[in-house]
Amino acid sequence: MSVNEELHESAHHANDPLSRKVGATMAIIAALLAIVAVSGHIMTTEELLNQQKASDQWAYYQAKSLRRYQSDVASDILSAISGESAVKLTEKYKGNMERYTKEGEAIQEKAKEFEHESETSGKKAVRFHLGEVFLEIAIVVCSLAILTKREIAWYAAIASAGIGVSLAATALTILH
DSSP states (O other): OHHHHHHHHHHHHTTTTHHHHHHHHHHHHHHHHHHHHHEEEEEEEHHHHHHHHHHHHHHHHHHHHHHHHHHHHHHHHHHHOOHHHHHHHHHHHHHHHHHHHHHHHHHHHHHOOOHHHHHHHHHHHHHHHHHHHHHHHHHHHHHHHHTTTHHHHHHHHHHHHHHHHHHHHHHOOOOO
């Protein structure tokens, strides 16, 4: 094929209304794909950060439990010893035990809250990632529409993009 023939064919394809429509559709889908992909990555990161915060809280809870247990043991030992100073120390350690128990309950609640937030972020991330898959499929099908010059492929791409956007949008409906 000569250069003139190639230029003529390229000009013919550029004027093809289906190719222009599909090209514009691909650009829109690519922009939506970028938004959905970034949102999915943000939710995945948030999920991991909240899980780490929950793990930190559980470690803190465990440390408080150990302190409570140590106060319990110290109180028991001092109870066995007679004398005025032993009674004062026993009261001190009993107070510590109560304080550590209350603090432990608060820490436990915070850890459960972080776990719940992590789970919620994970559910959102899955929806965004599924939406991303359908948007990527839509771009591939758009390419097929251009190559085959079949309008049905373009409609299939639009449908796939619609499913992808809908799936991603459902992530926004998940509440904490």
